[in-house]
Amino acid sequence: SVYFLIIVLYFLHDFSDFVKNRRPHGFPPGPWALPVVGNIFTEIARNYLSVYGNVYSLRIGQKWTVVLNGFEVLKEALVTQGDSLADRPLGPLIVERSQGRGVITTSGHIWRQQRRFALSTLKYFGFGKKSLEPVILEEFTHCAEEFRSFKGKPFNPRVTMMNVTANIICSLVFGHRFEYNDEKFRKLMWNIGESFHFQRTIWAELYNAFPGLMKYFPGLQQKLQKNWAGVRGLIREEINEHKKISSEQRRDYIDCYLNEIQMNKGNDDNTFDEENLVNCVWDLFVAGSETTSTTLRWAFLFMAKYPEIQEKVQAEIDRVIGQSRQPSMEDRVNLPYTDAVIHEIQRMGNIAPLSLPHSTNRDVQLGGYTIPKTDNDIMNSLKYSYLKLLSSFFSV
Template identity: 60%
Template sequence: MWDMIGTYVCWDVKSLLIFVAVFILIADLIKNRRPASFPPGPRMFPIVGNMLSVDHKKLHESMTKLSRTYGDVYSLRMGQRFVVVVNGFDAVKEALITQGDSFAERPVLALQLDMFKGLGLLFTNGNTWREQRRFALFTLRNFGLGKKSLEPVILDEFTHCAQEITGYKGKPFYPHLIINNAVSNIICSLVFGHRFEYDDEKFKGMIEMCEKGIQLQASIWTRLYNSFPHLMRRLPGPHKTLQNIWEDVKKFIREELQDHKQNWDPSDQRDYIDCYLNEIQMTKGQTDSTFDDANLVACVLDLFVAGTETTSTTLRWAFLYMAKYPEIQEKVQAEIDTVIGQSRQPSMEDRANLPYTDAVIHEIQRIGNIVPLNLPHSTTREVQLGGYTIPKGVTVVPNLTSVLFNKNDWETPHTFNPGHFLNEEGKFVKPAAFIPFSAGKRQCLGESLAKMELFLFFTSFMQRYTFSMPVGVKPVFDYHLGATRAPLHYELCAMSR
């Protein structure tokens, strides 16, 4: 009899658990159904939504492929959050420019909030974002952002970089850390007021940490954290590593900040940090001020990472493509030799007379596809897009891959072709669909700096060296996909010309 009762209780508990599980799954599906006017998308699984519908290591390719089935505006459910993916130049332009005010915010993401407390430049909204962006643009322009006065800083850094590369005497070397350091020193000169030597182990370690952080920033672990924060906060994993990385980077910045405070003279503002410290003093006591030490650290981190990773990654793609297409490299060098020669360094004024070189740089940016999915946006109000209704507060992903590789906008979208940026007379032209820096109110703050760095660094490298792969090695175009799309580490040879 007791056995019968035990069996009955056991099955009763099992039945209850099965009922609860089925109830949760059904409730989840009902709660998270797509509204009738919401953009369509692939079938969703309970709890995880469409997390299993995409390849997270090639997310930009998966999202572009889905647009062929579901149209230029479609939706995915990532865990408990809906994401609207916008594809193609017309739809992206409609969202970011024509209706830019309606797509101007960033989503509030749990991991970002836990790490940065709503501070910084890249993921803030409202008054904090407006004040910090305005201040950063004004201050960095005063220190030469986008101006001729910054040219000597970039060209001087190239001289340091060239000394490192020439030291290898044409033998194979890994360009990754050297290029990262060179590019990083430009933003460091603006923000910290000084550069770092290439053998500075502490600085090299920070650059490597930043790279690892950028890779993890767009991993599936981050998406799981943002979808299930209460659970993920209690579990170990790469998301914990990511938090530790950014804490270590912030510690490095705080040490720089302390050095600045010890030598700070309000009448002699040397860099962004000095100007920010002055702004803190001027706005002290104002209840609506967003200027304090914590926000300064977050803003410097954003500037440092954004000002290093995209440009250095573009240059590393550039070396690979020049090694892959030596005939294009030779043509660039011939144009540089004719216009500039070997006796002086390039200048931004040379760009107008180097249309082929300029076209090659732009094609590297296009096919390199450095930020393939942009940074996420969020709707500020209910909005109509592509015939669908997107409610307020929905995350929107402008898929730049779908724009930079659209066959309707580019003659050979998947082939390296500088002709995409040249007209029949050989003059440089820039198609409207070229938007690697995004567009609209959230367009890359450092675009003018990146353009200057890319032109001066690339032209200087082509003037000074011929790049090739080591004997018997072919260039490999595989990549790591994080917040950026970066080439795998590789060796190459740089022969002095």
């Protein structure tokens, strides 16, 4: 009968899926995976640490993911065998967004060249140094004005803090800041925020697992493409404005990159071009704006939850800095309590609990298991859970 045929076909499909996607020999153990979708809908629903230990595996769609927990195994992976796990897995969403360019999601030669340039250039413009302090202080002057505009009424600081951190990046990358109500700036923040939000949803996991199918979902593909095009378009506008003036002036990151493009023309190993510049600028916003603004919002939350700590911080700031001047990095040595509180906020704040995914560029041994080199058939991406690392290491 038709029903019997359907049952047989369903059984054969499930059996084929099990045989095709079964765990490789010596692979870390893990929970049973549903046919086709694997563990997509159960990845964050349960804690498998107590069942499978510090190294276990999940199947996301048709691809395997290894999850690492605990200080020792993370040290082994990130430090001892760090070179073997330095690459990034190229999921469909990443490929479509970055087109194999940029600095966050690339691997090998292109990553090393782009990362080296980004670090040296940002350092040149004061990133991590005192010379960036005036830019930060100026931006927080605008932030204070924005806060005062609410006249003591409750408000959500998320948008304002995103604007603050993004504007500091704009000063480094574009050479100027934007007013918070600037239409171009608001569009940039909206598109980056939407893109970042999508990557944390179940739709992103489904997109990576079944890209061919998800492209036909009504509106989804069109919305993503429109969002990505919006970010690229604004960055290209800034690049075109910079090209009207000689890049030898080295006013900002874009100037330096355009100069690097000219210097590397004709080199066989050259990875510098305008498309890479667009993606590198995008990566700088993604890496710097969301993470920093989220850290600051955690600080607001902890200060509200522990008013006695807030009072001690305020008392130390009033005693050392007072009300007549702005703070400076030179004050840090005289603010030990405030410095300790900031570090504790960064320790406890849940910024990126799974960090960024890694992939193996050779066979590795971790926790007594064999994790094969990533190839076109199996994507062995390693997600490092720093939240669970802190839980086990500090016993909190």
